[in-house]
Amino acid sequence: MTAVPTRRERQRQATFDEIVEVSRRLLRNGGDVSIRAVAQEMGLTPPALYRYVDSHADLLALVARSIFEDVVAAMTVARDTQADDDPSAQIVAASAAFRAWALRNRTEFQMVFASSDSVQLDEAMHAKKTALITSLADCLPEDSGVHLFAAFFSEIFGRLWVKYQFAIPTDDELDPALLEILRGELPPHGDESSGSGALGAPTPGMVWMFERAWARLYGTVTLEVFGHVHPGLISTGALFTATMLDIGADLNISEEWPRLQGVARAEAERLPTQP
Structure with missing residues (x-):
């Protein structure tokens, strides 16, 4: 039986989904898909975003x-x-x-x-x-x-x-x-x-x-x-x-x-x- 995701896991996945959504929107609009730009768009600080991605390369891999x-x-x-x-x-x-x-x-x-x-x-x-x-x-x-x-x-x-x-x-x-x-x-x-x-x-x-x-x-x-x-x-x-x-x-x-x-x-x- 597949375990039901916890509330914390669902919230974390929702943040990952938002990171990808924001990054792709920036990309389509010709923006800078950087850690700082994505974090700013999401209302986060760059250090906060690093809790979800290890590096810029990791961010691009998600996208x-x-x-x-x-x-x-x-x-x-x-x-x-x-x-x-x-x-x-x-x-x-x-x-x-x-x-x-x-x-x-x-x-x-x-x-x-x-x-x-x-x-x-x-x-x-x-x-x-x-x-x-x-x-x-x-x-x-x-x-x-x-x-x-x-x-x-x-x-x-x-x-x-x-x-x-x-x-x-x-x-x-x-x-x-x-x-x-x-x-x-x-x-x-x-x-x-x-x-x-x-x-x-x-x-x-x-x-x-x-x-x-x-x-x-x-x-x-x-x-x-x-x-x-x-x-x-x-x-x-x-x-x-x-x-x-x-x-x-x-x-x-x-x-x-x-x-x-x-x-x-x-x-x-x-x-x-x-x-």
Whole structure:
């Protein structure tokens, strides 16, 4: 039986929630997300806030996890509009939802996906690769926002391979230097967390396919968020559509694009009218 939180525990959790809420509001409004600024907004002194966070990095970690939870929640809603046995529609819907969230929440996207001061993208990618086609929840700390994001996409990727059997490069087909890098990203041999799952133990080729798909999606969305492409390519979704077609070709789902395009379009309707 789960213990009922005490009044003191509820009050402490409410303060944590307020810290995150205030921090995110400051971030969205272009304010300074510092210990002093957050404390002042809450009517506290900085020493009082330090009773809840150990450092500025700890504060940013709380905020980043909250943002990751929102991103994953949006992708989960999109994924769950599609049938469980239709991973191609699920990955397209989730990817489109990720893009829609990023374009609606540009400042927060930049914090957790493009800022060296908070959660690093290379940490996210390492998390995905070690989690790939394994017992996902065992690969990363339970309190990691990156864990949520990594597990989400890795799980769908595994089901895509099971259904479509897209080509995965063998070790002999990979450049030796690349192969060495990819092997370094795999869980240690014999590590119980590497599991077996539907694909068996992850291989360098699996990691490479996942890396390429993620790089295309993330790169395209980042260019759009920062406005580094023509506004028309954002508002029409043309660049995103082309990216998903490229990914789909690698994952053996190109023939389904006429159907999947409707899935992507439905998510795109949630975008702001102006990029």
